[in-house]
Amino acid sequence: MEDSTPSTVNLQPSTIWDALASVPDPEIPVVSITDMGMVRDVTVGDAGRVTVTFTPTFSGCPALHVIRESIEQAVRDLGVTDVEVRSTLTPPWTTDWINDDARERLRQYGIAPPAPTGEGQLIQLDAEPTRCPRCGSLNVRMTASFGPTLCKRMYVCDTCREPFEGFKSV
Amino acid sequence: MTTTPSISGTELTDPQTQALLLKLTVLADDEIILAHRDGEWTGHAPILEEDIALANIAQDELGHAGLYLSLAQTLGGSDPDRVAFWRGPDDYRNTRLVELPKGDWAFTMVRQFLYDTAEALWLEAATRSTYAPLAEVAAKAVREEKFHVQHTALWVERLALGTPESERRTQAALTELWPHAAQLFQPVEGEAELTAADILPDLNAVHARWTDLVTRHLVDKCGLTLPDAPTTQPGRDTHTEHLAPLLEEMQSVARQHPDAEVW
Known part of the structure; x- marks a missing residue:
């Protein structure tokens, strides 16, 4: 994704990544959804619209709705009103994406x-x-x-x- | 059932779209009905760990049904919940293999093994589909299916090589299920054209790989005997008397609360 500079909201993708890093995995709360590698992309559009793309761990995971809502809420808590949470299957999630720090936790x-x-x-x-x-x-x-x-x-x-x-x- | 496959550049013709919609429905129907049969063991399995394992497997199969039906929806199909809960036995296109009553533990494990191996091999081939959204779904689901195969292969081995009683029951299950398993490899209408375009896997090739894999496990490793498969059998629109009561139970909550928005 190209780097787009928000015109109306002074919010960097890195700020949003930081906020998402505090969203716990609903089933394993010692790790966050970013630790797990579930957040794949964050973009801030011209009008300040924030789009977060995540990928499910397992296709039948019952926590998907909770994760989706938690992502949206975490971004809204930064003062963003226009949030879109997308899901993607590609590339499929792999446990290889779980970072070293999270593995130790x-x-x-x-x-x-x-x-x-x-x-x-x-x-x-x-x-x-x-x-x-x-x-x-x-x-x-x-x-x-x-x-x-x-x-x-x-x-x-x-x-x-x-x-x-x-x-x-x- | 919410994951949206990404938009692909692949353009399908109308006949291709119709055939693919039918194939996705057929695949989802097998997953849904088998998941329900597996779910019937919840609270009844021989040991707690297996109770949990079958519930996990059922949850995965429902997840796969969700992937297929979400993809179908983007191709113009109906809402996944409508498809699952508002079609009757005349409209379901699952195989008879998955609708038969759950039977004993050997029956459940042999059926699941025959199904999981077929699904895993089909999915593995479908990861090479030229239709990107299907390849994505397959790549996701096949990673989950391998755990089913590991689990059910071990159970079939344990039962077949266990006591004379467990061997007898396992062979009886295989004898009853084997002819029905062949139905998994019946193509849907229009499938040949999709296979020619490399949108769907070559079902005959998957069938051959499956026969080789299950023969090595069931016959060579477990010492079971394969019965003859029937040369011809009815299609997926012909059901046993067991499907209607299954659907009646599975759909009862949705039909009692047609306006429910949150489960």
């Missing part, structure tokens, strides 16, 4: 961060290796391949005996 929260996705193996029968977020051991077992939300699965660590959630690599 996920780990401290008790969720194993996702492993690199390894593009080109879309249909694989074996799951990726996962490390216990508490003790760091790779001696873990998946106890359920689906978890409390679409983006996670359940594990137990055979070294420290802790059950934990792990992010799917998508």
Whole structure:
């Protein structure tokens, strides 16, 4: 997207990005929607119209409406009246976009961060290796391949005996 | 059901648009009906983790239906909620495979395995569609479908190689479901033209890949026996007696509250 200078509102895209960085993921509140790489584009039009483009994590994610409304509200809180929130599927969201700082916060929260996705193996029968977020051991077992939300699965660590959630690599 | 596919430069002719609308409806119908059958296990699955897993899978399939129907809407189709909740059994175009009652756990897992492998392979091929909005939808959905395949492949293996009882039930499920699974590869009217234009995947090629994949798993790995598939069978407009009561239940809330704006 080209860089457009707002004529009526003195608002830079970076200010909007900063505001969106404080919008939590509704299902994992220790990370924000920008940490997760869900916000793909922010533009400020000539008339001060702000357009935010985001991409869903999972197509059936029930939090999409909440995220959409939270984005709109965060931009309105900056004094913007004309806000458009768009969604896009391209490129499809990948856990590779979750930034390093957010991965560390996920780990401290008790969720194993996702492993690199390894593009080109879309249909694989074996799951990726996962490390216990508490003790760091790779001696873990998946106890359920689906978890409390679409983006996670359940594990137990055979070294420290802790059950934990792990992010799917998508 | 809100994600809007991006606008593409690909121009479709009117017959192509009509055929694609039908194909998208057919795909969504299979997802919706199977999701409902999976949802019937909520609170009833053998263990809590599987209860949650099937609910997750159902949620993904509904998400895919939402993608297909949103794309159909941009091509001139109806509102996705109208399509899902206001068509009766005469208008649904799902396969009989997905409408059969949920049966036992082996039946549910074998059906889901046959369906998930077919869906994953079709989607993988559809990522190369020359119609960009469809390629985008497929690229999104195939990433989710791989988790279904991993899960159901493992369950079928566990059941087939488990006890004599679990093996008997798994083989019985496969014997009943196998002829119906072939219906997933029946083209819709006008599909050949879309395939020729590389808008839709070549269904015969996907069918061949699917047969190879499931044969390796079911026969070579799990020791199950594949029955013969019927050479001819009725189309997607022919349903069993099981679809009408399913729709009656699934659509009851929407039909009781036709003006509801918030669920």
